[in-house]
Amino acid sequence: MSGSVRRAAVSGEMSRALVLEEFGTLPRLVERPVPEPQPGHTLVRMLASQVAHLDLNVVDGKFGILPELPAVPGTNGAGIVLASDTHPEGSLLRVNGKGLGLRRDGCWADHALVPDAAVIAVPEGTDPALACSFFSPAGTAWAAVHSVAAVQPGERVLVTGAAGAVGSLTVQVAARAGAEVIGVVGRAEKLDHVPVPAKAVLAADMPTEAVGGPVDAVIDTVGGPVLRDALPLVRPRGRVALVGYTAGREFTVDLADFLLADVSLVPVNLMTRGKEVAADAERLLTELTAGELSLPIERYGPDRLPEAVERLRKGTAVGRAVLDLA
Ligand SMILES: NC(=O)c1ccc[n+]([C@@H]2O[C@H](COP(=O)([O-])OP(=O)(O)OC[C@H]3O[C@@H](n4cnc5c(N)ncnc54)[C@H](OP(=O)(O)O)[C@@H]3O)[C@@H](O)[C@H]2O)c1
Structure with a gap:
């Protein structure tokens, strides 16, 4: 033309x-x-x-x-x-x-x-x-689960903001990777929006036995005080993949406790990982269109x-x- x-x-x-x-x-x-x-x-x-x-x-x-x-x-x-x-x-x-x-x-x-x-x-x-x-939730979920947290079958993975866009896809991708997933939400009305098969838990209940023991990895889309409360739930040598900070840009960490806990805290940055996860994200689009993911x-x-x-x-x-x- x-x-x-x-x-x-x-x-x-x-x-x-x-x-x-x-x-x-x-x-x-x-x-x-x-x-x-x-x-x-x-x-x-x-x-x-x-x-x-x-x-x-x-x-x-x-x-x-x-x-x-x-x-x-x-x-x-x-x-x-x-x-x-x-x-x-x-x-x-x-x-x-x-x-x-x-x-x-x-x-x-x-x-x-x-x-x-x-x-x-x-x-x-x-x-x-x-x-x-x-693309953003699919690519970020894939990068968080596979590239950063490197989730393995049988691991226990806690996902925060689990009813959000990134969080809900992260729950589904982690479950497909063979993980047992715990989905954390901030408000009770969102418990029903955590995708199956995750166990849905309120953030306020996170530090209690509701989570059911230490987790191998946390994928945190919320940040702030939620990240602070999630860190102690991770087993030694476990991983925390940080995706977002909707609940706060900052939290305080006691460095002595952090060293003793021996948990890796690693950022997930879709801007630097976009090309690497593009094909996987496109595949997730096909599955979203087919209704196999939501x-x-x-x-x-x-x-x-x-x-x-x-x-x-x-x-x-x-x-x-x-x-x-x-
Ligand atoms: N690192 C990256 O490359 C990358 C890529 C994409 C997105 N992100 C970031 O990831 C985060 C989640 O994105 P999203 O698209 O999934 O967002 P979303 O759908 O809005 O979900 C965010 C969740 O954060 C929780 N939350 C807690 N405190 C909040 C507050 N004060 N204001 C708003 N939400 C609050 C809410 O869940 P509850 O009600 O359950 O607490 C909400 O569902 C954002 O910070 C986004 O910028 C990062």
């Missing part, structure tokens, strides 16, 4: 976008012209876009990489190709990386102009909400962004929050 034809396809059209004007506020839903196609870029009609903790950190101005304002947040989206020199028109894709939603406008908009290199094909028929939201998703129209943000911030959201832009 030539550049002039591409322009004709979208010229004059207006498009909704959530535009952030000041860090620490929420983006406003505005009408703006559809972005003009550019060489090296793909124009996407977004169908779904994820609202994740990373995006909220950007909105708050509390991430190491921030856009110049005004800007459209949204680091992950899924949609249909409207115009591209490299990707077939009409194909379903997901977009992520190359500074999307960080250094450049992201996916919280009906249309996004994204670098060709940020476009990844998705099997036709995939739910766009799943397409835009599976990832809970809450869907919101773009006008309901404040509700999605509030539920994520309060920790009441169950699984992924996604903007439905279709």
